[in-house]
Amino acid sequence: xxxxxxxxxxxxxxxxxxGGSFYRIISTILLAKKEKVILPFVSPRHGLRSIMHWIIPxxxxxxxxxxxxxxxxxMFHICLLLTxxxxxxxxMLWRESWSLSWWxxxxxxxxxxxxxxxxxxxxxxxxxxxxxxxxxxxSWSDFVLVIIVIAPFVTGFMAHQQICDYNAIITIxxxxxxxxxxxxxxxxxxxxxxxxxxxxxxxxEFGYVRNARDW
Amino acid sequence: xxxxxxxxxxxxxxxxxxxxxLTPEMIQKVVKRVLTKEASARLKVYIDTCVRCGLCxxxxxxxxxxxxxxxxAPVSKVKNTLWELxxxxxxxxxxxxxxxxxxxxxxxxxCRRCSMYCPFGIDIAYLLLLVRRICSLLGVVPQYxxxxxxxxxxxxxxxxxxxxxxIDTLQWQEEEAQAEIPxxxxxxxxxxxxxxxxxxxxxxxxxxQLLGNMALIFKVAGVDWTMPATDGWDNSxxxxxxxxxEIMGRVExxxxxxxARLKVKKIVMGECGHAFRGAVYDGPRWLGWSFPPxxxxxxxxxxxxxxxxxxxxxxxxxxxxxxxxxxxxxxxxRGLGDKLxxxxxxxxxxxxxxxxxxxxxxxxxxxxxxxNCGPPWKRSRMKSNKVKAEQLAATGAHIVITPCHNCHSGIxxxxxxxxxxxxxxxxxxxxxxxxxxxxxLKG
Ligand code: SF4
Ligand code: SF4
Ligand code: SF4
Numbered sequence: 001x002x003x004x005x006x007x008x009x010x011x012x013x014x015x016x017x018x019g020g021s022f023y024r025i026i027s028t029i030l031l032a033k034k035e036k037v038i039l040p041f042v043s044p045r046h047g048l049r050s051i052m053h054w055i056i057p058x059x060x061x062x063x064x065x066x067x068x069x070x071x072x073x074x075m076f077h078i079c080l081l082l083t084x085x086x087x088x089x090x091x092m093l094w095r096e097s098w099s100l101s102w103w104x105x106x107x108x109x110x111x112x113x114x115x116x117x118x119x120x121x122x123x124x125x126x127x128x129x130x131x132x133x134x135x136x137x138x139s140w141s142d143f144v145l146v147i148i149v150i151a152p153f154v155t156g157f158m159a160h161q162q163i164c165d166y167n168a169i170i171t172i173x174x175x176x177x178x179x180x181x182x183x184x185x186x187x188x189x190x191x192x193x194x195x196x197x198x199x200x201x202x203x204x205e206f207g208y209v210r211n212a213r214d215w
Numbered sequence: 216x217x218x219x220x221x222x223x224x225x226x227x228x229x230x231x232x233x234x235x236x237l238t239p240e241m242i243q244k245v246v247k248r249v250l251t252k253e254a255s256a257r258l259k260v261y262i263d264t265c266v267r268c269g270l271c272x273x274x275x276x277x278x279x280x281x282x283x284x285x286x287x288a289p290v291s292k293v294k295n296t297l298w299e300l301x302x303x304x305x306x307x308x309x310x311x312x313x314x315x316x317x318x319x320x321x322x323x324x325x326c327r328r329c330s331m332y333c334p335f336g337i338d339i340a341y342l343l344l345l346v347r348r349i350c351s352l353l354g355v356v357p358q359y360x361x362x363x364x365x366x367x368x369x370x371x372x373x374x375x376x377x378x379x380x381x382i383d384t385l386q387w388q389e390e391e392a393q394a395e396i397p398x399x400x401x402x403x404x405x406x407x408x409x410x411x412x413x414x415x416x417x418x419x420x421x422x423x424q425l426l427g428n429m430a431l432i433f434k435v436a437g438v439d440w441t442m443p444a445t446d447g448w449d450n451s452x453x454x455x456x457x458x459x460x461e462i463m464g465r466v467e468x469x470x471x472x473x474x475a476r477l478k479v480k481k482i483v484m485g486e487c488g489h490a491f492r493g494a495v496y497d498g499p500r501w502l503g504w505s506f507p508p509x510x511x512x513x514x515x516x517x518x519x520x521x522x523x524x525x526x527x528x529x530x531x532x533x534x535x536x537x538x539x540x541x542x543x544x545x546x547x548x549r550g551l552g553d554k555l556x557x558x559x560x561x562x563x564x565x566x567x568x569x570x571x572x573x574x575x576x577x578x579x580x581x582x583x584x585x586x587n588c589g590p591p592w593k594r595s596r597m598k599s600n601k602v603k604a605e606q607l608a609a610t611g612a613h614i615v616i617t618p619c620h621n622c623h624s625g626i627x628x629x630x631x632x633x634x635x636x637x638x639x640x641x642x643x644x645x646x647x648x649x650x651x652x653x654x655x656l657k658g
Contacts, residue, residue, distance in 0.1 A: 031256035038256060040505040054334055061575055062270055062332040069270075133278075134269040136285040137294050142267055194264045195335055202336025209496070211550035212574050214331050 002167055005174040006093075013178035020185030021193055028197065042201060043208035050203025051196055053215035060215035076120030079113040080149070084177070086110065087156075107160075114157045121150035145187060151176035222317060227591045229358030230316050234309035237353060242312060245352045246305030254345055261337045262301060265290065271339060274332035276577040277322055280601035287599070289329035289339040292318050296346045316355045319346045321592045322599065324585045325456070326543040326578030340583075344458070351458030359589025363453040366416075368462050371469055372449035374416035382444055384419040385426060392430035397658040399434040401426065404477065405441035411479040412440050413470065413494070415451030415487045417620055425485070428643040435650060436526040440483070447473030450484060451620075452493030456584030460501055467498025474509050482511040486641045488544030488619035489582055496548070513545050515618050518642055519554040522561045528651040532564040538612035539569055540626050540639075541576035542619030550574075559616060562645050567610040577603050579617075581625020596625075597632040604633035615639045 032038040053059040063070040084090060088104040095101040105113070125146045128138045155173035158164060183189055206214035250258065272278050272288035281287050286295070296315045300307065307315075325340040333339070350356055356364070366375045385401045392399035402408065412433070418425050433440050442448060447469040454462035471494075474482050484491060491513050499507050512520075521527040539559060546552040552573035559566050569576060580600035585592070607615060607629070615626050615637055623639050630637045 028256060028260055031259065035254075035256045037500050050336065054336075060331075060334075061571075062273060062334070065273065066270070128267075131269060133272050133283070133285040133288045133291065134267065137267045137269065137288070137290050188263065188266055191264045191266050191335060194260055198260060198264055198335045198337060202330060202338065205338075206331075206547075210548050212547055213550070214336060214574075 046207030047200030
């Protein structure tokens, strides 16, 4: 099981993630082309301007009026994306398998970032229950998704701290990590891929077409 | 049985009687048509991308005004309507359609503030307009709003104004203006004029003096202008909001064709927000143009140009304490907020700005056709805009200036309902009071 997870499973997961992501983005752009009233209003300058305002903490009014949520979501997302890519253990494996290698985070830092992801996930989960509006629009799948997203971090943390049987935990870690990759293009986590597209389109509709700001 | 809310009990034959005529097959057919033939990429991406974070809630005046009732968050309105339609593939009953129509027509002014608060820029107003489209094709539209659309279809204007009444009103207002400046004119059908001036039907119908005001302003500024004597003068467009896009397209086409027939260089349009939106954005796109075929400027921009270039000079600034209602469709929809402030500061001595302001201003909750849903829904609209009343009261001003007809009526309603003791004015009203009329024109 460990061998399978380590070898083929991870490769398949990457292939599905990369292939699936390309498929979602390209098919969306083709569909947008067919809808006719989208591409004529896309402007790289205004699109980028809008993206910048929203990926910088406190760059938009809505980020400013919710400071604690803003700090939480930025820390969560930054750690979520960077930790897996910059963890020493992962890089060693990639070097072995695909002879790819780059700079890694000091282990203390990656542990800290892992904890941030886990805590962030838990807070998001609780917020879904506690905030009446968010609860009203959430369905069970939203809760499951949070669990899938933080599962690899929880198991990675446990493996690193040698909690439970290492081999069992690391196998579960790889399986949950694979699941994490695979669901990105096919569930609401696709917001990661679509963010630049929807934001850029709105940036164009506001900035290029209407000469107004959308942040 | 669940207790019905006050809003659910409102009687409106346009909804109540019409849903009785629906069959499940009709509903499914229309839903399928709109969701597969008329919408594609945006609908799909917006539904897949929404992470249900609720951040859009903060944007909506209805949500903020109703003690953060989750039902009024923008995303909840989408959930209660579109998500269900998609999930159930249109397999919904008349009761569902009735509720859906209530939500999209009377509890959302399609002001697009929420798309500025969603981190993904999801265009919720567009999604809710799609639902209006479905309602319209099903014939379930608030009766007053549908009547306005019918008026567009029959007379090409919003208020059943006939051609003779139109011409008559213009001539009457020309005479009124001549009492002030004897050479003032409202030139009809002048081919090759620099400017065609467009208004919306409430002007000839109930606010005719605004036409007389413009005759004075154009005269003083020395603008070569004209108005059509035929249909095609009204560029308001309630069909755009009722979801009857075929009629929306006809109205806009006639308006542009009229300008083309008169061979004008540009159109200046009166102080109205949604009419600008219809003429410049929704209309052209429906007709297959990315941008309007003839340049069009909104009154705010026109006044700005006239003041900036000195073609209109101010004799003595207006003394009353004023504030602004930024109309969504010209401020969020055209970025004219700064020019609006320039104009107000040129005209007025004592101006206090609103907060939030510019693109972030709250909608008046009259726009998007909501005020046209008529008296049955007025109380609901008022409850949906407590924040506006608070925002205006905080300025301490006496006069609210707004260059938009819908905002004008909407703010008047709010002032009355919340007893704010303020008055609403158009820019042109203050401009004619304060501008310099050169001696040689006084005659
Ligand atoms: S802010 Fe955007 S993503 Fe969040 S719930 Fe509202 S529409 Fe959905
Ligand atoms: S009223 Fe404005 S902010 Fe509220 S849902 Fe409609 S478009 Fe969004
Ligand atoms: S009436 Fe005025 S504020 Fe209200 S939607 Fe129209 S333009 Fe916006």
